[in-house]
Amino acid sequence: MKNPFSYGNELGAGQLLDRKSELAQVERTIRDGRKLFMIGPRRFGKTSILKAAEERLRSENAIVLRFDATASPTLELLVSRIVSQAAKALSGEAKWVGEQLANFFSMVRPDVKFKPADGEWSVQFGIEREKRENPMFFVDALNGLEKLAATQPADRPVGLIIDEFQRVIELGGETIEFQIRAAIQQHSRVGYVFAGSKTRMLREMVSDHSRPFYNLGDITNIGPVPRADFSAFLTEKFSDAGYAASNAVVSRMLDLAQDVPYNVQALASHCWYRLIDEAASGEDGFTPEFVDETLALVVRQQDPTHEGMWGQLTTIQQRTLMSVVARDGKGLTSARVLAEVGRGASTIQDALQSMVNSEILREERSGRQVQYVFENPFFYHWVRLTAMQ
Numbered sequence: 340m341k342n343p344f345s346y347g348n349e350l351g352a353g354q355l356l357d358r359k360s361e362l363a364q365v366e367r368t369i370r371d372g373r374k375l376f377m378i379g380p381r382r383f384g385k386t387s388i389l390k391a392a393e394e395r396l397r398s399e400n401a402i403v404l405r406f407d408a409t410a411s412p413t414l415e416l417l418v419s420r421i422v423s424q425a426a427k428a429l430s431g432e433a434k435w436v437g438e439q440l441a442n443f444f445s446m447v448r449p450d451v452k453f454k455p456a457d458g459e460w461s462v463q464f465g466i467e468r469e470k471r472e473n474p475m476f477f478v479d480a481l482n483g484l485e486k487l488a489a490t491q492p493a494d495r496p497v498g499l500i501i502d503e504f505q506r507v508i509e510l511g512g513e514t515i516e517f518q519i520r521a522a523i524q525q526h527s528r529v530g531y532v533f534a535g536s537k538t539r540m541l542r543e544m545v546s547d548h549s550r551p552f553y554n555l556g557d558i559t560n561i562g563p564v565p566r567a568d569f570s571a572f573l574t575e576k577f578s579d580a581g582y583a584a585s586n587a588v589v590s591r592m593l594d595l596a597q598d599v600p601y602n603v604q605a606l607a608s609h610c611w612y613r614l615i616d617e618a619a620s621g622e623d624g625f626t627p628e629f630v631d632e633t634l635a636l637v638v639r640q641q642d643p644t645h646e647g648m649w650g651q652l653t654t655i656q657q658r659t660l661m662s663v664v665a666r667d668g669k670g671l672t673s674a675r676v677l678a679e680v681g682r683g684a685s686t687i688q689d690a691l692q693s694m695v696n697s698e699i700l701r702e703e704r705s706g707r708q709v710q711y712v713f714e715n716p717f718f719y720h721w722v723r724l725t726a727m728q
């Protein structure tokens with residue numbers, strides 16, 4: 340029997356739990372030629388939502404180009420992917436598509452050829468190298484896409500989805516934000532969805548009124564998958580394999596995985612293998628303690644990764660992380676914590692900030708209260724079970 344829990348890959352539309360309104364919002368944005376910023380913590384399922392929306396829109400004949408900006412080390416490569424995916428979507432005779440693209444994207448002067456051997460389109464630019472590194476080069480490609488979209492029938496939406504969008508800003512520097520805004524605020528045919536996980540960086544980008552992306556489009560925050568949906572899914576999948584997962588077992592899985600979808604699926608998957616392999620556990624063996632043991636095994640298996648991450652931290656950062664575990668991430672600059680870590684409030688604040696920047700922690704705000712949460716719940720457990728023992 341195939342393990343029903345899947346993690347680490349982009350899920351298809353049929354495998355997604357919940358997320359109906361998020362999916363509808365992405366689809367609407369592209370159909371109506373609007374702009375959407377999708378912001379959410381690591382491994383909450385952003386890419387899966389984008390992929391599912393892309394699949395659905397494509398099945399309705401839309402042209403959807405989707406990229407992960409971190410997969411492109413330069414803006415030039417990103418632009419060449421935009422042009423080659425556009426060529427693929429236009430599907431027609433190679434020469435004709437090449438000419439069309441040269442026309443739409445005239446500012447970046449692409450030379451587009453179909454390579455039958457690998458079934459891909461290759462793109463070369465007839466523009467000087469320095470210009471290809473300029474943010475305007477990327478913006479010209481967006482203008483080209485709008486031109487392309489304008490030639491399509493009115494019922495054929497065109498969308499550009501850029502995942503890990505913060506990378507575009509890192510590559511293009513400060514000015515690119517202004518240039519992107521100036522261009523796309525005039526676009527009404529292409530729908531744009533920009534997503535990313537550097538939660539604070541993106542949030543500041545769109546909510547600070549002095550920044551160019553302020554009020555440019557809608558913002559959607561991706562939260563956890565509702566517990567009720569995840570519980571029903573876990574119960575059903577274990578029961579299909581002949582294992583009754585009690586409410587206590589399911590709650591323990593969600594608690595330990597801190598409701599992060601990736602970690603829930605990973606923990607469930609390991610439990611599933613253990614149940615199958617150690618058939619010994621039997622009906623009575625599937626207990627919350629069994630889930631605890633499985634988690635400890637997973638964390639131990641990943642020891643080299645966690646150890647490596649821990650080893651890169653300064654002593655102050657390590658002590659601060661232990662306080663995050665001990666205090667549930669709250670009140671970390673209280674007198675007691677300062678005494679435990681043996682440093683002043685500003686030192687701890689710096690340690691926390693640098694761990695937020697390097698995506699070890701993230702900040703959860705509710706009113707004035709800030710809670711520091713581990714991005715990876717399994718690293719949290721490693722610190723708890725190994726470093727703090």
Ligand SMILES: Nc1ncnc2c1ncn2[C@@H]1O[C@H](COP(=O)(O)OP(=O)(O)OP(=O)(O)O)[C@@H](O)[C@H]1O
Nearest residue numbers: 345346347348356381382383384385386387600601
């Ligand atoms: N709606 C969902 N239902 C069930 N599982 C989900 C859902 N969304 C995400 N997952 C689980 O989380 C994993 C990670 O999802 P995905 O890669 O889409 O997240 P992400 O937010 O893009 O992550 P990253 O920040 O690393 O880019 C999936 O492989 C799957 O196991």
Ligand SMILES: [Mg+2]
Nearest residue numbers: 385386387502
């Ligand atoms: Mg992703």
